Amino acid sequence: MGGRLIDGKALASSLRAAFKTRVAALSAQGHRPGLAVILAGENPASQVYVRNKVDACEAVGIFSLKIDYPANVPQETLLAKIADLNADPAIHGILVQLPLPDHIDEEAVLEVIAPEKDVDGFHAVNVGALAQGNPRFIPCTPYGVMKMLEANRIDPAGKEAVVIGRSNIAGKPMALLLLGANATVTVCHSKTRDLAAHARRADILVAAVGRPRFVTADMVKPGAVVIDVGINRLPAEEGGKLCGDVDFEAVKEVASLITPVPGGVGPMTITMLLANTIEAAERELET
Numbered sequence: 001m002g003g004r005l006i007d008g009k010a011l012a013s014s015l016r017a018a019f020k021t022r023v024a025a026l027s028a029q030g031h032r033p034g035l036a037v038i039l040a041g042e043n044p045a046s047q048v049y050v051r052n053k054v055d056a057c058e059a060v061g062i063f064s065l066k067i068d069y070p071a072n073v074p075q076e077t078l079l080a081k082i083a084d085l086n087a088d089p090a091i092h093g094i095l096v097q098l099p100l101p102d103h104i105d106e107e108a109v110l111e112v113i114a115p116e117k118d119v120d121g122f123h124a125v126n127v128g129a130l131a132q133g134n135p136r137f138i139p140c141t142p143y144g145v146m147k148m149l150e151a152n153r154i155d156p157a158g159k160e161a162v163v164i165g166r167s168n169i170a171g172k173p174m175a176l177l178l179l180g181a182n183a184t185v186t187v188c189h190s191k192t193r194d195l196a197a198h199a200r201r202a203d204i205l206v207a208a209v210g211r212p213r214f215v216t217a218d219m220v221k222p223g224a225v226v227i228d229v230g231i232n233r234l235p236a237e238e239g240g241k242l243c244g245d246v247d248f249e250a251v252k253e254v255a256s257l258i259t260p261v262p263g264g265v266g267p268m269t270i271t272m273l274l275a276n277t278i279e280a281a282e283r284e285l286e287t
């Protein structure tokens, strides 16, 4: 036996096919969507993510601008570049890849992005709108998870949803979205007592901890839907492969539906970035 896979790759490619039409329509009106991606430093994982984002833009016809800085870039340089991009009519979305180098105040950087170009949904205005249940830009990873649930006809209303992890990028906005969809939401984190007991109550269990194989089969209720947000690189002695936050091989025998890593949430994160960028360009045309 074993649970069914939620195929993020297939869902991502069907959504992206539809995006091409929207991008072509905007481009025909002289309004080709444009995304600027800023990367500071040489974090190898960030370099891969940024390249994937830029490639995904090109594949659907979105203009992309990749801006690289060395790890020692002064904060003022980043702030000045963002101010330029805020004023640039060819740019509808601005993304600053996280994490930033230690000497940079991440919050200060995110706060200068114009909220209407904040396609990551990390600006306080967009976080506040999401918390109030009136989202403008939804952070891409949890947005992708909601689309995966919807595509698999999982309605969170009335269900017990447990989110493991409370990051601003994934766990916190994930909890807000599930709450907005009328789930009963529990957020677990490093200080949670008896985390496994909370996890075992979940009808929908989302793992966003950043620790390989953190969620084991004994933490999962039989028949639960398990969403793995983790992308961890295993050490070379374990094969150096990508691995999620869920012990996939064991948990798939208990879950009714489960996302693999790779090929689950990852492709959907980038897809929703494209969606937000197109949305930003469409909104500008409407105003």
Ligand code: GUN
Pocket (backbone or CB within 6 Å): 095, 096, 097, 098, 099, 120, 140, 141, 169, 269
């Ligand atoms: N680093 C890891 N995930 C993300 C993301 O979704 N957006 C940005 N900007 N940085 C990230």
